[in-house]
Amino acid sequence: MPLTTFLLILVAGYVVFKLVGLTQSRGRLKFLGLTIAATIFLILQGFNFVSLFVSNATFTTTADFILEWGHITCLAFVLSSLAVFIRESKPVFAQFPMLYTGLPLLIVLSYFLVKDTYALKNWLIMIYQGGAITVSILMYSVYTYRRKQYALILIGSIIFLFSYLLYWYVPGIQPSYAWLWQLLLAAGLLTIVLGYEHTDTAVLTADS
Template sequence: MLWIDILLLLISGYAAYELVEFARGRGRLKFLGLTIAAIIFAFMQVTVIIGHLVEMSAVATVVTFIIEWSHLISLAFTLSALAVFIRESKPVFAQFPLAYTALPLSIILSYFFVYDSLVLKKWLFFLYQGGALVVSAMMYGIYTYRSKKYILILAGIALFWLCFLLYWGIPALRITSLAWIWKLLLGGGMVTTLLGYKYAHSY
């Protein structure tokens, strides 16, 4: 449905704008990965909308290619950003080397090894998404336990979890007529998490 993809474009564009502001302020490196991920996601949504408007097989092929790789790259940068968040949450003496936070980007290269296998590609996306959600839920669960100012971020992660479970658990929701359900949850998770960051960093 075109309307939900336009909505996701607006949400991701807004998220990219706000995250750029975060990246310019304190925790610049911490929000850089999320900023890049949001920009790539917004670009992906532009191509999705183009695919809706231009119904040609050649365009559909290009759009599918862009969606697949944009999804992968934005996910890699999200995982890298989470690694930075984890590193900076530790005392200085316990922090792992900064270079390690770039390791999640290696999944982009590893993807070439499974590119011809649809099953393996789906499993990789499932594992990467699930891993990001597990790490973020654990991290912000602890943060929220210590300070209630992170509660909105945790609520956003809960929406991402619901989206994840519906998308992978109910294949029927992936078809066009029902895709708006998980996409709406995805957009809601993005907005809620972003508002959570603004609220938490307003202190």
């Protein structure tokens, strides 16, 4: 729906703005991946919005290509960012090498192997999305248990889970009720970025 897609553009723009500020003030590496992912998401929503009003076949084909690869790249950066947060939550002596936080980016390469198979593509995207949400919920559940300041981020992750379940597991949600998961997605984005913004710097680098 044009209205909810436009709402996602506004929300994504706000999230990018906030994450850029966090990247500059609270640790470049911790928020860099999320900032890149949010920027890609903003661009994708822009293409998605324009495609609702343009019926040109060439533009549609180009937009579909950008949306597909942008989506998988966005997921890769989110997973990489979560790996950075996990690494920096540990004591220095227990941290794994920073190089390992870039391993999730390899899923972009793995996608080449299935890019021509519709069923496998959807299956992989579903797994990557579910994996990112699961890791986020598990990680911030532990953090929230230790420090209540993480609660807002955990709530945002749970909202993402509901959006994910609606999109993938509720028959008929597309396209008539697409606005449901889109609104939840927007709410999750806002909740998480506000959670990061209001979480103390020392808590974001919490020790084990």
